[in-house]
Amino acid sequence: MRRIAFDAMGSDHAPAYELDAVAAVLREGRKDIGIILVGDEAKIGEGLGRRGVKSRSDHLTIRHASQVIRMDDPAAAAVKNKKDSSMRVCFDLVKSGQADAVVSAGHSGAMLACALLLWKRLPGVVRPGIIGTFPTLQGECVLCDVGANVEVTPQVLAQFGVLGAVYSRLMHGKLRPRVGLLSNGEEESKGTELTRGAHEILKQTGAPAGFEYRGYVEGRDIFGGDLDVVATDGFTGNVVLKTAEGAAQAVVELLRAAFASSRRATVGGLLAGPALRKVKKKLDYAETGGAPLLGIDGLALVCHGRSSAQALRNAVLTATRLLDKGLVHKVAEAIEKARPKPDEKNADTGHR
Amino acid sequence: MRRIAFDAMGSDHAPAYELDAVAAVLREGRKDIGIILVGDEAKIGEGLGRRGVKSRSDHLTIRHASQVIRMDDPAAAAVKNKKDSSMRVCFDLVKSGQADAVVSAGHSGAMLACALLLWKRLPGVVRPGIIGTFPTLQGECVLCDVGANVEVTPQVLAQFGVLGAVYSRLMHGKLRPRVGLLSNGEEESKGTELTRGAHEILKQTGAPAGFEYRGYVEGRDIFGGDLDVVATDGFTGNVVLKTAEGAAQAVVELLRAAFASSRRATVGGLLAGPALRKVKKKLDYAETGGAPLLGIDGLALVCHGRSSAQALRNAVLTATRLLDKGLVHKVAEAIEKARPKPDEKNADTGHR
Numbered sequence: 001m002r003r004i005a006f007d008a009m010g011s012d013h014a015p016a017y018e019l020d021a022v023a024a025v026l027r028e029g030r031k032d033i034g035i036i037l038v039g040d041e042a043k044i045g046e047g048l049g050r051r052g053v054k055s056r057s058d059h060l061t062i063r064h065a066s067q068v069i070r071m072d073d074p075a076a077a078a079v080k081n082k083k084d085s086s087m088r089v090c091f092d093l094v095k096s097g098q099a100d101a102v103v104s105a106g107h108s109g110a111m112l113a114c115a116l117l118l119w120k121r122l123p124g125v126v127r128p129g130i131i132g133t134f135p136t137l138q139g140e141c142v143l144c145d146v147g148a149n150v151e152v153t154p155q156v157l158a159q160f161g162v163l164g165a166v167y168s169r170l171m172h173g174k175l176r177p178r179v180g181l182l183s184n185g186e187e188e189s190k191g192t193e194l195t196r197g198a199h200e201i202l203k204q205t206g207a208p209a210g211f212e213y214r215g216y217v218e219g220r221d222i223f224g225g226d227l228d229v230v231a232t233d234g235f236t237g238n239v240v241l242k243t244a245e246g247a248a249q250a251v252v253e254l255l256r257a258a259f260a261s262s263r264r265a266t267v268g269g270l271l272a273g274p275a276l277r278k279v280k281k282k283l284d285y286a287e288t289g290g291a292p293l294l295g296i297d298g299l300a301l302v303c304h305g306r307s308s309a310q311a312l313r314n315a316v317l318t319a320t321r322l323l324d325k326g327l328v329h330k331v332a333e334a335i336e337k338a339r340p341k342p343d344e345k346n347a348d349t350g351h352r
Numbered sequence: 353m354r355r356i357a358f359d360a361m362g363s364d365h366a367p368a369y370e371l372d373a374v375a376a377v378l379r380e381g382r383k384d385i386g387i388i389l390v391g392d393e394a395k396i397g398e399g400l401g402r403r404g405v406k407s408r409s410d411h412l413t414i415r416h417a418s419q420v421i422r423m424d425d426p427a428a429a430a431v432k433n434k435k436d437s438s439m440r441v442c443f444d445l446v447k448s449g450q451a452d453a454v455v456s457a458g459h460s461g462a463m464l465a466c467a468l469l470l471w472k473r474l475p476g477v478v479r480p481g482i483i484g485t486f487p488t489l490q491g492e493c494v495l496c497d498v499g500a501n502v503e504v505t506p507q508v509l510a511q512f513g514v515l516g517a518v519y520s521r522l523m524h525g526k527l528r529p530r531v532g533l534l535s536n537g538e539e540e541s542k543g544t545e546l547t548r549g550a551h552e553i554l555k556q557t558g559a560p561a562g563f564e565y566r567g568y569v570e571g572r573d574i575f576g577g578d579l580d581v582v583a584t585d586g587f588t589g590n591v592v593l594k595t596a597e598g599a600a601q602a603v604v605e606l607l608r609a610a611f612a613s614s615r616r617a618t619v620g621g622l623l624a625g626p627a628l629r630k631v632k633k634k635l636d637y638a639e640t641g642g643a644p645l646l647g648i649d650g651l652a653l654v655c656h657g658r659s660s661a662q663a664l665r666n667a668v669l670t671a672t673r674l675l676d677k678g679l680v681h682k683v684a685e686a687i688e689k690a691r692p693k694p695d696e697k698n699a700d701t702g703h704r
Contacts, residue, residue: 072539109542137605147536150544184499184590187424190461192502192587219591220598235544236591238536239571239584243592246572247599253489254634255607258627268624275610275617282606 001034001059002320005090005099008039009068010106011312012305015039018105019047020309025316026059033320036099038063039086065089068106071305075109079117087111091118094298101319103290105303105312111293112148120297122328124335127152128295129160130234130302131167132241135282138225142168142177146291147238147302154197157181157233159335161202163294164229165211166334170325174228176210180217182232182240190216194233202231209338219243252280289314292322294331299323353386353411354672357442357451360391361420362458363664364657367391370457371399372661377668378411385672388451390415391438417441420458423657427461431469439463443470446650453671455642457655457664463645464500472649474680476687479504480647481512482586482654483519484593487634490577494520495534498643499590499654506549509533509585511687513554515646516581517563518686522677526580528562532569534584534592542568546585554583561690571595604632641666644674646683651675 006022008015022035037044041064045055055062067085069078079088087106091114093099104111108130115128129145144164149156161179168177181199183191191199199216206213214227219240222230232240255276259269269276289311290301299322303315358374360367374387389396393416397407407414419437421430431440439458443466445451456463460482467480484498496516501508513531520529533551535543543551551568558565566579571592574582584592607628611621621628641663642653651674655667 071537072541074541135602135606137602137609150536150542182591184502184587185423189424189426190502218598219594219596220601222595223598223602232591235536236588239534239588239592240595242571243574243595244571244599246570246575247596248603249572250487250489250575251600251603251631254487254631255628257489258631259624261627265624265627268620268622268627270620272611272617272620272624275613275620276607279603279606279610 001032002323003034003099004316004319005036005038005093005102007086007090007104007106008037008044009086010104011307015043015047017309017312019051021312023051023053024313035060036063036093038065038089069110071107075113078110079113088114100323101299103301103315103319105305105307108147108302111300111302115293115296115300122295122297122332122335124339125295126159127156128293129163130293131291134222136223136225140172141222141227142229143237144231145234145237146241147234150235152233154194154201157198157231158201161231162209162334162338164231166331168228170327170330176212177228178214179211179229180214180221180227182230183216186216205338209334289318299328353384354675355386355451356668356671357388357390357445357454359438359442359456359458360389360396361438362456363659367395367399369661369664371403373664375403375405376665386411388413388415388445390417390441421462423459427459427465430462431465440466452675453651455653455667455671457657457659460499460654463652463654467645467648467652474647474649474684474687476691477647478511479508480645481515482645483643486574488575488577492524493574493579494581495589496583497586497589498593499586502587504585506546506553509550509583510553513583514561514686514690516583518683520580522679522682528564529580530566531563531581532566532573532579534582535568538568557690561686641670651680
């Protein structure tokens with residue numbers, strides 16, 4: 001059984017949406033999932049009661065935690081000081097072998113801090129990255145990092161390409177993922193000192209790590225279907241994620257207004273309704289179920305603070321799926337393959 | 353008469369779209385616009401002939417330029433070495449008083465380099481910024497910088513807020529623009545060293561420069577209608593511009609597929625067609641007519657390399673409108689107001 005430590009206090013609507021999500025997972029009667037709900041025991045118990053869910057069963061236990069890490073807490077300090085916070089307890093449960101993965105919709109920076117403080121980084125990993133998944137016309141494109149690390153080195157940025165490629169291969173079946181490096185233009189003369197450094201490293205690591213490095217790409221290329229992975233720093237990645245979300249929402253709102261603008265358009269909208277709702281759902285980033293934190297020796301899924309209950313349910317199911325697929329082990333293997341060989345390393349640093 | 357130096361060789365479809373744009377402007381019979389087409393004289397003459405436009409008239413002249421700055425040219429070197437490039441000649445024409453503004457769809461970095469090399473920066477301006485305009489549900493939001501400066505200091509980033517505010521006031525009638533600083537979260541603990549520095553400066557400069565500083569904002573806030581201006585560095589701004597463009601296009605494509613997915617949806621799409629086309633047009637960034645480069649002592653409009661003829665026509669008209677409104681003078685005034693007073697400066701640096 002896959003045991004998921006689920007932070008009950010993480011989302012903007014905690015614990016209500018978390019409890020709705022748990023109720024939904026339990027209703028499906030999956031024998032392979034066990035949930036450990038972590039947070040305010042009284043609130044959780046009462047909330048479960050109102051949903052007609054037993055607080056304790058073969059597939060559900062509650063672990064009390066007296067504290068909560070808030071969105072405006074400084075990440076590292078909160079993790080150190082709030083030892084009994086629901087998020088930190090989740091990571092402790094995995095550390096002590098009582099759970100297999102963490103799912104939380106809380107402070108993503110604090111999740112990174114928990115992972116770094118309580119778990120180990122995989123050998124060769126400088127900084128873990130968070131995976132974001134974008135719908136494209138042909139399928140999905142993975143962006144790494146979407147918020148864990150706002151200030152990085154070229155080495156770290158290049159490694160985000162490796163992390164994204166592993167995820168794309170495992171989750172989207174891309175045997176040789178096409179990886180781009182996000183920049184402000186496709187020409188080599190574009191970019192910053194940071195991207196130029198990462199570009200040189202990615203030229204070397206792509207082939208041994210089993211992906212095709214495509215060089216600099218632009219924001220619009222994320223959606224074009226010609227790329228499986230885009231590497232970027234956590235600041236830019238977070239801005240991209242939220243810009244895409246905002247732009248897609250704005251389009252949907254503009255369409256709503258357009259359909260209301262004339263009787264003819266209204267009738268058109270009603271007829272096309274079911275097809276349009278499918279598009280809306282595909283575009284709703286809050287519906288996608290959790291973004292894994294890669295590069296650490298353990299599985300943690302970061303969910304959007306504004307996640308719906310449905311999205312949180314999806315995240316729990318995604319966590320079990322990623323455990324089944326051995327994601328963490330696969331990441332460790334890829335990082336190892338992408339490491340410069342001793343000879344190359346010497347050549348690079350001039351110590352031959 | 354407003355004399356526009358128009359780079360005939362700038363866009364991806366140069367000079368065809370540029371010549372279409374000129375033909376369109378001339379057809380409107382505006383007495384207040386004079387265009388100086390700069391580029392390969394033979395090609396321009398032949399192209400105009402095919403469009404039934406006289407090469408020389410009261411409102412059109414051609415200025416030959418033997419070179420072209422290409423998208424893969426390193427900006428600064430190209431401007432220095434290609435002295436007879438169509439873009440550089442445009443800036444020279446303004447410098448020598450033969451034209452009042454420049455419009456080009458060429459290399460935006462090279463345009464910045466031209467402006468810095470041949471024109472003067474306005475007093476107090478550290479680095480000029482390019483303005484991008486985004487459609488929102490309530491109107492427009494201005495982003496500055498969208499590509500001129502990829503590596504900036506906190507002072508430069510804060511000044512982009514001032515530049516954006518002037519533009520918003522002048523072009524969108526916002527008397528007291530609401531200005532946000534783009535970050536990876538709204539909390540003060542978020543951001544980078546760069547954004548934290550700019551944040552402290554903007555807290556001080558907002559009131560004297562006549563805008564309301566709203567602090568950190570996220571990518572999605574650009575589209576929400578609660579902001580008139582968002583300040584960011586040129587790397588992130590360029591990524592945002594292209595991500596929004598890509599996301600909006602992807603939504604339009606997904607809708608196209610949705611309308612084709614069933615007979616019912618197709619009929620709906622036909623009925624709603626006119627309303628939907630209006631939305632599509634609003635979202636098409638290639639349709640917006642040029643982004644001004646602000647902070648320099650002269651008016652230059654940067655157009656998208658993929659601009660349509662219609663967009664280039666719009667840019668020429670926008671340039672005359674901005675000349676009429678005295679944009680450059682207004683920017684100079686605002687920069688002056690946002691400068692720290694001698695007293696404050698002493699207080700800040702501890703030299704009182």
